[in-house]
Amino acid sequence: MTTVALDLLGGDGAPGVVADAAATLLSNTANTGLRLVLVGPVDVARDQLVARGVDLSRVTLLPATSGVSMDASPLEVVRQDAQREVAETTVVVAARAVRDGIADAWVSVGHTGASVASAVLTLGRITGMQRPALAVVVPALASPVVLLDVGATTTGSVGALEQFAIAGHAFAVAVGVSSPRIGLLTIGSESGKGDELRVETDAHLATSLPARGLNYVGPVEGFDVTRGNRAQVIVTDGFTGNIVLKSIEGAAAWAAHQIGVAYGDSGPARGVIRHAAAGDFAGGLLLGVEGVTVVGHGAGTAAQVIGCVELARRAVEQNLIGNISTAMAELS
Structure with a gap:
């Protein structure tokens, strides 16, 4: 129960x-x-x-x-x-x-x-956790993508982003993504791209995450969030993550409008909006x-509230908080 x-x-x-x-x-x-x-x-x-x-x-x-x-x-x-x-x-x-x-x-x-x-x-x-992160499941093309932080805090640090990566990995596993790959959101897929925080974090994650048995694929770009083929956990600071999330929502609304205009039928358009808003889960889980x-x-609609409850239930059933606590204890 x-x-x-x-x-x-x-x-x-x-x-x-x-x-x-x-x-x-x-x-x-x-x-x-x-x-x-x-x-x-x-x-x-x-x-x-x-x-x-x-x-x-x-x-x-x-x-x-x-x-x-x-x-x-x-x-x-x-x-x-x-x-x-x-x-x-x-x-x-x-x-x-x-x-x-x-x-x-x-x-x-x-x-x-x-x-x-x-x-x-x-x-x-959770003991050892520098700051919380809001994580969402983006219904991407190839695979669901866990994106975090999307707005719990607006600043980031190398240590916090490392913790987000570890917590995000546990979250992805809990929602059914097996062996998720982890990426750091920046402005290019090559190492050395981005501001000082991104460059330093990439260098750190490239050694720290593999040492923990986690698959770090390096820097990823904005379009990877909705493609889902390069990484299934994408880490960023809450300021950037919130902008990305709202941009996805806006793009989905634009696409839905264009579908409705082109086909004279709002039904498929509403389906686009519903899927972009929730996928299998709605809401952000505070890790x-x-x-x-x-x-x-x-x-949110009643369907989205239901999606939030389903996400909460999945986190409880998978002992997500306990798994993150164990990972943070091992990190320290």
Whole structure:
């Protein structure tokens, strides 16, 4: 049995989109081993679920009075709430559910900064991990590609990028990529290309990763993220990774529009958007904290929320946090 806590107030379509996702998940006979914890105003949660015919025996309702607005200072809001004995925000209550053993994982499609801050402050970093990284699974052509960091932090260092590579490898294995190849995102496939950080990191990874039995293929370029044939784990800093991810989303929207115009049929176009947004998994998994945390897109659909839950469940079932902890202990 896997229990996942869901932030009821996260995202542009909350609470309805989250409730739709919960209802769909619990009505699926393949999900008999799944329990949900809905975090938010209890009356609202109950009304939303009852209206959708959800069996409340498979749902725990945890009270929280508010989400974190997109114009708020996430670190300040979360830090203040984390100091309260009884937290008020959904992201802190959901993270505490994992910390306290009520849930195995938590998911929010709300404020990314608030979710990251809550996970770090509430769950703590894995011992030896310099900083967390948000990792996403890009549905590339040849093979899924794990891209990290896509925005947990905006700066990078050689040591942090090495840790991202190791954690990303464990993540790729957990989502079914066997013997993943690791690449460093830069502006050319030849060694020596890029800024000082990229050049130094490439030289370091070229010796450190093979010494750990990992397959490092060297520098890769932006188009490798969606091709998937050169590397299945692509490492970068969060500033660059976020720009790449948003560029992929924009390119998919452009392609979908062109398909709709060319064929006069929006159905295939919607399929392009859905696949680009989620593939088999949606959301970003926060690697480097002591608990499974998945952060989804604020404008996500119920299908994308479901994809986030599936990603969280896979991480729990594959003991991803334990595997990363072991790898970090060996690194130190």
